[in-house]
Amino acid sequence: MTKIEAHVLFSKYLSNHISLDEKHLQAICEFYELKQYSKKDIFFKQGSIACKEGFVLSGLWKIFHRDIKGAEHVLYFAFSNWWIGDMASFSNQTEAFFSAEALEKTWVLEIDKHKKDKLLQDFPAMERLFRIIIEKHLVVLQKRFLLTISTQASERYLELIQRAPGIEQLVPQHQIASYLGILPESLSRMKKNMMKGIKN
Amino acid sequence: MTKIEAHVLFSKYLSNHISLDEKHLQAICEFYELKQYSKKDIFFKQGSIACKEGFVLSGLWKIFHRDIKGAEHVLYFAFSNWWIGDMASFSNQTEAFFSAEALEKTWVLEIDKHKKDKLLQDFPAMERLFRIIIEKHLVVLQKRFLLTISTQASERYLELIQRAPGIEQLVPQHQIASYLGILPESLSRMKKNMMKGIKN
């Protein structure tokens, strides 16, 4: 992917949220650095300080937390047009609660803390953009949380494969289980039971 | 509560997040209207459009969603210095997914959509403030979500009463159960079991 292509994608995304003229778009893009990552690369790591945040152009990331017992819990999968970051860590330069790991080859536009501060300073309109983006993230998580406490895993599974078709081909099943908040064994059994229901 | 007292509390809160001079603080406060609500009053209602959002000065609210079966699911309790709002509904003037109901007499500084737009226009610095506030909300919810999918109800219960001591006196137990994502019967039994553990 070329820098030009990346900027086109990013500009398109930005324009969906706030109106900016071509010149501003270009200037904003310049704050971001285009980078490619390979499968298993880490973008930020739980326990360290997240010094950058990124916008996914292509590929796929998982954002997860590892608990005391060593179990992984997937907060979300970041497809293209989503952000990868640990906000608390990035904003306050504190220890990250989450890690981000690439699940396949992926292109990212990234920015470090220092440049982001500069970006917000130079383009106050970006404050508005990020407010809107974070609002969107929060709304999505609120609904996901509600779904999680109000339904059982099978419903959440159906919701997921409907909302993100093809995810089963991209993400190993044990990570989907983690996203759903259950164990791999449980997901395996659940799928078998659902099959039984369909056949009859 | 007088308008002056309310503005002092709100100004204190604002100053914790961004630096503003006395004059600006005063101007911002003027956008908000001080109102008192009684127990069971509704601030916004699921299915309607949330035309306002509020900052809680005193008292307590619950923000909840009622599912298709009629069961209530508490998203969060809003104590003083928290916000009550359905962001998706307020920002995009769409149907609210949540309702907000007062659990006791409460004072609120509230603002309607039109005034909020004006506020952000007149004081672009507020964009930054709201970005920071929403970030905080999101971080809190991310951790709560993680806790919910990674632990059982008894751990979440202990976490809650430790983080919000006295909540048991303020909120009926079945609503605490709803917040924890379990049924009232389960919480009742759980507490009994925990007592057994402590006695021996």
Add this chain to the structure above:
DNA sequence: CGAAAATTTGACATGACTCAACTGGAGTGG
């Protein structure tokens, strides 16, 4: 006081976890 709501309890069903064993495929090195 009396009605309504909240809480507790009982008996039972079920979803999800635990631990262990097994299967099957994807590499890897001889």
Add this chain to the structure above:
DNA sequence: CCACTCCAGTTGAGTCATGTCAAATTTTCG
């Protein structure tokens, strides 16, 4: 090309947490 390992996925048996439904009890509040 085979033997080997590693990892994901499946399966089984048993347990535990939580849900379900119904009834009894306590508390709240008009």
